[in-house]
Amino acid sequence: MRIELQKRPGQSALFSILSPFIALGLTLVAGVILFAALGKNPFDALYSFFIEPLTEVWSLHELAVKAAPLILIAVGLSICYRSNNWNIGAEGQFIIGAMAGSILPVVFHDWQSPLVLPLMLVFGMVGGALYAAIPAFLKARLNTNEILTSLMLVYVAQLFLDWVVRGPWRNPEGFNFPETRSFHEYAVLPEMIASGKTHWGFGFALLAALLLWFVMRRTLKGFEIAVLGQSARAGRFAGFSDKGMVFFAFMVSGALAGLAGISEVSGAIEQLRPVISPGYGFTAIIVAFLGRLNPLGIVAAGLILALTYLGGEAAQISIGITDKVSRLFQGLLLFFVLGCDTLIHYRITLVQTGLATRQGGTA
Amino acid sequence: MDMTQAIILTVMTAATPLLLAALGELVVERSGVLNLGVEGMMIMGAVAAFAVAQLTGSAMAGAVGGMLAGLLFSLLFGVLTLTLVANQVATGLALTILGLGLSGMMGEAFIGLPGLKLEAVAIPLMSDIPFFGRILFNQDPIFYVSILAVIGVHWFLFKTRAGLKLRAIGDNHGSAHALGIKVIRTRYLAVMFGGACAGLAGAHLSIVYTPQWVENMTAGRGWIALALVVFASWRPGRVLAGAYLFGAVSIGQLHAQAFGMGIPSQFLSALPYLATIAVLVIISLNRRMTLINTPASLGKSFVPER
Numbered sequence: 001m002r003i004e005l006q007k008r009p010g011q012s013a014l015f016s017i018l019s020p021f022i023a024l025g026l027t028l029v030a031g032v033i034l035f036a037a038l039g040k041n042p043f044d045a046l047y048s049f050f051i052e053p054l055t056e057v058w059s060l061h062e063l064a065v066k067a068a069p070l071i072l073i074a075v076g077l078s079i080c081y082r083s084n085n086w087n088i089g090a091e092g093q094f095i096i097g098a099m100a101g102s103i104l105p106v107v108f109h110d111w112q113s114p115l116v117l118p119l120m121l122v123f124g125m126v127g128g129a130l131y132a133a134i135p136a137f138l139k140a141r142l143n144t145n146e147i148l149t150s151l152m153l154v155y156v157a158q159l160f161l162d163w164v165v166r167g168p169w170r171n172p173e174g175f176n177f178p179e180t181r182s183f184h185e186y187a188v189l190p191e192m193i194a195s196g197k198t199h200w201g202f203g204f205a206l207l208a209a210l211l212l213w214f215v216m217r218r219t220l221k222g223f224e225i226a227v228l229g230q231s232a233r234a235g236r237f238a239g240f241s242d243k244g245m246v247f248f249a250f251m252v253s254g255a256l257a258g259l260a261g262i263s264e265v266s267g268a269i270e271q272l273r274p275v276i277s278p279g280y281g282f283t284a285i286i287v288a289f290l291g292r293l294n295p296l297g298i299v300a301a302g303l304i305l306a307l308t309y310l311g312g313e314a315a316q317i318s319i320g321i322t323d324k325v326s327r328l329f330q331g332l333l334l335f336f337v338l339g340c341d342t343l344i345h346y347r348i349t350l351v352q353t354g355l356a357t358r359q360g361g362t363a
Numbered sequence: 364m365d366m367t368q369a370i371i372l373t374v375m376t377a378a379t380p381l382l383l384a385a386l387g388e389l390v391v392e393r394s395g396v397l398n399l400g401v402e403g404m405m406i407m408g409a410v411a412a413f414a415v416a417q418l419t420g421s422a423m424a425g426a427v428g429g430m431l432a433g434l435l436f437s438l439l440f441g442v443l444t445l446t447l448v449a450n451q452v453a454t455g456l457a458l459t460i461l462g463l464g465l466s467g468m469m470g471e472a473f474i475g476l477p478g479l480k481l482e483a484v485a486i487p488l489m490s491d492i493p494f495f496g497r498i499l500f501n502q503d504p505i506f507y508v509s510i511l512a513v514i515g516v517h518w519f520l521f522k523t524r525a526g527l528k529l530r531a532i533g534d535n536h537g538s539a540h541a542l543g544i545k546v547i548r549t550r551y552l553a554v555m556f557g558g559a560c561a562g563l564a565g566a567h568l569s570i571v572y573t574p575q576w577v578e579n580m581t582a583g584r585g586w587i588a589l590a591l592v593v594f595a596s597w598r599p600g601r602v603l604a605g606a607y608l609f610g611a612v613s614i615g616q617l618h619a620q621a622f623g624m625g626i627p628s629q630f631l632s633a634l635p636y637l638a639t640i641a642v643l644v645i646i647s648l649n650r651r652m653t654l655i656n657t658p659a660s661l662g663k664s665f666v667p668e669r
Contacts, residue, residue, distance in 0.1 A: 005666050007666065138640075144644050145593060145643060145647070147452065148586060148590045148640075148643055149640050152639050152640050155582075155583050156633045159630070160633070162629050163627050285456055286460065324464060324467040324471065326464075327460070327465075327467060327468075328464040328468055331461025331462070331464045334453075334460060338443055338447075338453055338454050339447050346448070
């Protein structure tokens with residue numbers, strides 16, 4: 001017996017919709033096995049991991065706060081991945097965006113005006129976009145592999161942030177703690193809903209998802225992204241610029257990651273610290289694939305992955321397992337998503353090993 | 364032992380994990396498969412090696428454990444990309460994310476524990492050679508394995524029939540299949556070899572380089588190994604040169620940090636990553652060279668037609 005794949009004539013519409021759900025189901029099954037292996041009651045564990053965070057208003061707000069950066073980044077990444085540009089450095093673009101946006105409240109903290117916040121957001125987007133332009137430039141002009149360069153720049157950004165908060169931007173009144181001064185009132189991103197701490201970053205995320213959904217579905221640019229992603233050659237014949245697309249995809253996703261960075265810093269943390277992200281830029285890659293690279297799907301996927309962060313914290317408190325379980329769930333989920341996507345393009349059949357292998361054996 | 368010897372020794376210790384991981388990935392890529400999960404396989408090797416060494420009290424058993432962990436972990440990648448033809452780039456990323464998460468969880472109990480160190484083994488007579496004996500023939504066993512692996516991989520790829528077949532698959536899997544070469548089986552074996560190498564490289568980190576467990580202790584070395592393969596234009600000898608160059612850069616920046624010199628330590632720590640980018644750019648400037656050397660089927664899925 002062995003597994004054999006048969007190419008479907010077209011994409012299976014049924015599995016296009018079902019596959020993310022099958023993947024989620026398989027992740028839950030893996031969760032049951034995992035918790036049982038750790039000697040916990042798996043259903044109690046799953047309850048406190050995936051349900052409990054949804055039962056209280058404050059934790060729903062927490063969910064939105066965590067989902068905001070994930071959705072913003074993943075929506076941008078979907079453009080990259082659809083156009084075959086492998087930007088895996090969103091974590092770095094997030095950090096540089098946060099730093100660029102923080103220049104005003106940290107360095108020019110005496111300038112307090114309603115203009116500060118909008119400028120911070122713009123700076124954040126510009127910072128992220130410019131940082132993403134580096135791998136884009138190297139790919140488009142010098143043909144350098146963008147996967148490795150964008151990833152290397154994450155480490156550089158992390159070290160740069162570390163230096164800034166311990167060195168030049170350290171709070172002079174902060175007893176030598178490695179953090180900047182707290183943002184003044186004009187630099188804090190306000191809350192969106194009166195009942196809790198969901199800030200406008202979540203609004204930006206929903207807006208970005210709707211906007212890019214429209215761009216991809218209804219505009220020529222969206223068609224260009226799809227064509228160049230399928231075949232750069234075909235795109236060139238249609239008169240599209242594949243190099244232009246490299247810059248477009250990287251800089252849009254960099255700008256969104258930068259916006260996510262400055263929103264997180266000004267909406268949730270309200271200062272810069274050596275570490276400002278629990279790996280949002282990498283988790284967003286999972287969000288993008290779980291959402292099947294569709295901006296609206298990404299909104300749902302972002303909420304689910306945000307839940308794994310909250311669930312990890314909740315499970316640590318209520319049943320005493322390490323919150324690193326969430327990283328494990330995230331990795332497993334991506335595996336199952338990728339595996340289940342095979343069902344969309346192929347029919348999987350089990351065949352008896354008979355004639356076919358015997359012929360192969362003599363070759 | 365004088366200062367020069369000491370510095371050369373630390374460079375070699377820093378280079379060994381890079382060399383092993385890159386060498387494994389080189390074979391994988393020569394067969395036409397791009398496994399971006401080196402970082403994940405390496406960290407699994409590191410945590411497994413530390414754990415096995417703790418449980419058995421033998422660092423050698425730890426090294427073997429790390430190797431096996433990397434191999435098993437690479438099979439996940441194999442099943443997804445070779446059997447289920449999932450996207451190789453995305454699956455490689457998934458392997459890295461999963462590896463970092465799983466190792467963090469497994470290693471939680473080991474944080475702060477003193478580790479076992481794999482001791483150096485002196486080769487009789489050879490280690491008595493003045494100057495070089497101390498450096499080349501009084502090393503940990505993984506170092507010897509890494510050097511033998513360079514020779515072995517070169518011999519396998521360019522001097523054996525099986526190596527020729529593997530390269531043929533990497534250059535054109537369709538034609539290779541038509542000639543009756545087992546594409547999927549060969550690729551599975553290559554991926555497993557890559558996993559074992561990455562696992563052993565990780566083991567080197569947790570039982571030789573710094574005998575302890577620290578979360579995320581690979582710190583991007585898996586990615587640097589991937590860059591080394593490109594830098595070496597898929598040739599084992601050049602991987603050796605590249606790995607030692609990077610070993611020198613990372614040790615050089617450590618010494619520079621120790622001497623201070625007024626440069627912030629973060630800037631020096633960023634050097635290996637910036638050097639990686641620089642090296643990739645320099646290599647890609649020569650576009651024709653890159654085109655000739657890159658395995659033509661690299662990263663493309665293969666489904667046998669019936």
